[in-house]
Amino acid sequence: MSLKRFFLLLFIFIFSFLLISYFFIFKFLELGFLSLEKENSKKILNKIELYLQEEMIKLHNLTKDWAAWDDAYIFMENKNYEKFIKINIVPETYLNLKIDLLLYTYLNGKIKAGGLFNEKSGKIYLNKELLNLIKEILKNLSNKNLYDYKKMILFMNKPFLISVYPVLKSDFKGPPKGYLFMGRFLTSEDINTLATFFDIKEFQILRSDKPSPEINFIKVDFNEIVLEKANFLNDETLKAKISFFVENPYIKSIIPFISITQISLFLIFAIIMSFLIDKYILKPLLKLLSEIKEVEIKEKTRLSLDYPTKEYKNLASVINEFLEDISVRENIYKAVAEKTENLILLFNGEKNIIFKNTNVDLCFDSEELKYLIENISEELKNIEVFEGKLVITNFNIKNYWFNFQIIEVFKNLYLLIGQNITEAKLKEEKLFKMATQDFLTGLYNRRYLEDALERIMA
Structure with missing residues (x-):
């Protein structure tokens, strides 16, 4: 109905x-x-x-x-x-x-x-x-x-x-x-x-x-x-x-009967109304809210269509279509995140991780990841006016080097895109060593000495 x-x-x-x-x-x-x-x-x-x-x-x-x-x-x-x-x-x-x-x-x-x-x-x-x-x-x-x-x-x-x-x-x-x-x-x-x-x-x-x-x-x-x-x-x-x-006694004797009749009819009407409202409005609404809560905590992926009225069935169908669309989009985003070489991490202002790709797990264990999120959160707090994007370069953790870009996707929801630059950093250090040290003795050469004196004099 x-x-x-x-x-x-x-x-x-x-x-x-x-x-x-x-x-x-x-x-x-x-x-x-x-x-x-x-x-x-x-x-x-x-x-x-x-x-x-x-x-x-x-x-x-x-x-x-x-x-x-x-x-x-x-x-x-x-x-x-x-x-x-x-x-x-x-x-x-x-x-x-x-x-x-x-x-x-x-x-x-x-x-x-x-x-x-x-x-x-x-x-x-x-x-x-x-x-x-x-x-x-x-x-x-x-x-x-x-x-x-x-x-x-x-x-x-x-x-x-x-x-x-x-x-x-x-x-x-x-x-x-x-x-x-x-x-x-x-x-x-x-x-x-x-x-x-x-x-x-x-x-x-x-x-x-x-x-x-x-x-x-x-x-x-x-x-x-x-x-x-x-x-x-x-x-x-x-x-x-x-x-x-x-x-007079005629009317006075009838008034209680009229009152009792009206009250009885009203009570019957109220009981029927309560039953109908409970059956067709309240129970379906509570069931719908309960199923939405189960979907939210991942206990189920879609709503049932077992409702007594057409409107509730249509509403559940629309919500299911919306959930399916979200699921498809989520799978696409996850696939893209897994295909990239970057680190993809989604977290909120309470430092809870919403999503992370495999590269994050390869680079950090749970403690290191917690340390990373806490440091980034502190950086965000120290910014007086956050314009929706933060870049952190040469971030070192456990002999790994990273460049991070933090984007505020929604209010209090942040997307971290990390690039592992450890290999490039090691190459840079090797080239610097070759340019400033003698190959045989390992001592700093004349070029390094001139650069050092120039920095001191400046």
Whole structure:
């Protein structure tokens, strides 16, 4: 297998792995999880409606208690007006009952007493919106629902719980003398209670302008779910908009499974990747380096071609061709070195001999050769600027005479070419002796004496 094909397959594998992971985790599981979340959101919404219905029932029971009361009945007959007003229609009543509206009206809708309460100013007041609301409620009341009117509405652009009950005697008898209206706004405390109980991010009551699906999911993801509920609290004019944090037991129970699945897939992927990289990259590379080292120390002359990928085989073939070329050149150089009458010696800066021809062995033993290399190395060190070539003439060792030429082939690698001049030196000495000594007596002659005097005088 070629490395190109290997990495192509590796890329396809990684891409497929990520694609499958995406569709498996972020599609199939997401659909399943969010489906559970949507169902859970519906249940929470139903609980919110039940909570608000209970609040309306509490308000309605309070309204009933205050409406079916003899003092209130007498008050509506104008018999204890000032006393009732002074004791009951006061700010303390609103605060103690936690209501914002306490209002008595006659059957025809005429205001008897009470109104809205402003906690900041401490005043009880009436406004146009309240009068219109009372008028509309009384208009729509019928005998059938007269005793059970409780509702959530949008009043003054705020969610408002309102309850209406006829004013009766304590035994719930007697002709009705009027109506008692009680109501309260949904406060921030109520919203916080809902948020705490049901993990709600935001809760709004809005007007429903047009028909819409009963539950419309506006946003659904792992962070947040936003939905609208039409016909909220069985009122076609209202809809609730609620946003939830997605932090509930359903998702929390699934997250460990997702994490374990992802970690398992990653570990499997890592193991496969490690195996493939080790088999097709690391082991072949280490084997190649090991064989190159064996060639370097002369344990083998060429690399094997037993590699799993085409690229490594081609690389080994190229290296083998290079080694063969070097071997051919080396043999040629050795043959040339052996054919010449000169001494050929190749050594490095550490005084290690790389190559020597037969003439070197004929002229020097190991100690003499060591002495020669040390002397030449000293000569090289003493040269301030070595220009790549050094000539040493009349070098004497063991009654042999040589001329040497040292060439720096590469950095810290030197080639010594030596010429044995012993025979020429002996001939030169013989001729000098014949020219300066008497043949019979062996004494220096007149010519030698003249040359000596000339050298002394100079």
